[in-house]
């Protein structure tokens with residue numbers, strides 16, 4: 432029940448950043464995917480069997496499975512609420528995926544504009560609210576058919592393996608989804624609304640930090656509560672999930688603000704002038720096949736892409752010049768362009784390298800590899816950092 436931006440550009444280029452999910456369908460251009468952990472839900476049914484209706488036989492099994500499918504359909508509805516609202520505001524939505532712990536609408540970016548972020552965050556719970564509104568008359572009808580006259584009678588049918596039980600449980604589940612998502616704890620939708628409201632006053636970085644802290648504190652309380660008071664594994668997992676996602680969001684925002692602060696210049700691969708368009712094609716292979724800027728009088732006039740070069744050389748290269756196969760007037764970036772912007776250009780235009788200029792003159796190349804390098808510096812892998820700390824730690828000293 433979370434909307435999440437892809438961590439960086441061209442995720443398709445970095446398979447390790449992608450979730451290995453199974454695509455099960457497509458709704459108005461948005462893929463619906465199942466995360467492998469979704470299978471855990473059925474494991475949970477077996478583990479939590481006692482409370483869900485042991486001793487009630489096959490009907491209870493069918494009821495439980497049907498209920499789970501319907502509840503997840505409501506989670507999907509919630510995510511599509513986010514997804515469609517985001518798309519309405521020009522944000523590219525990649526897919527909506529379901530895992531054991533809920534759903535995620537993965538979009539190209541989380542809107543910077545607090546007003547848009549608030550609308551997108553509200554759209555999820557609003558979708559469930561619309562569903563509740565539509566469902567309520569049906570629940571009332573089936574209740575009246577069974578002669579119910581008090582609210583308590585309805586409440587008692589929750590988890591009851593019957594039609595009215597199913598509808599009432601569904602209603603109950605949607606109310607829970609709404610309430611739970613509106614908790615002002617990051618990464619819940621309520622946390623995003625909270626963050627968006629704070630950012631109008633405090634700026635996005637500080638607002639995120641505060642929202643994350645509130646989220647972590649809330650998750651800690653939930654963890655203690657779930658382990659000591661109600662002893663629920665599911666709640667404890669949820670608390671851990673909130674902690675991890677809150678941490679990840681904090682990290683993503685810190686990375687983004689660093690990428691907006693850092694400039695392309697210091698990170699470009701400095702180059703001695705590129706290649707002239709009159710050069711024979713074979714000369715472009717000197718120094719190994721790579722993407723090369725084509726320059727004239729120090730200015731970038733073209734790009735000779737490594738792939739084009741290799742394809743052309745495989746055919747007849749004799750007598751052909753760089754100018755004949757280069758891309759004309761390629762996109763360039765200035766040394767003072769923020770890395771964030773350069774990376775957006777690379778993502779939107781599907782480029783792996785951008786020529787960097789200073790006052791119009793060619794200076795060097797900014798590549799996807801450089802970006803990954805900076806990314807790893809700015810956002811060190813916490814597990815790798817931990818491993819390094821352990822290796823450097825007291826164990827090492829004992830051995831030494």
Ligand SMILES: [Zn+2]
Pocket residue numbers: 432433434509513555556612620
């Ligand atoms: Zn949501």
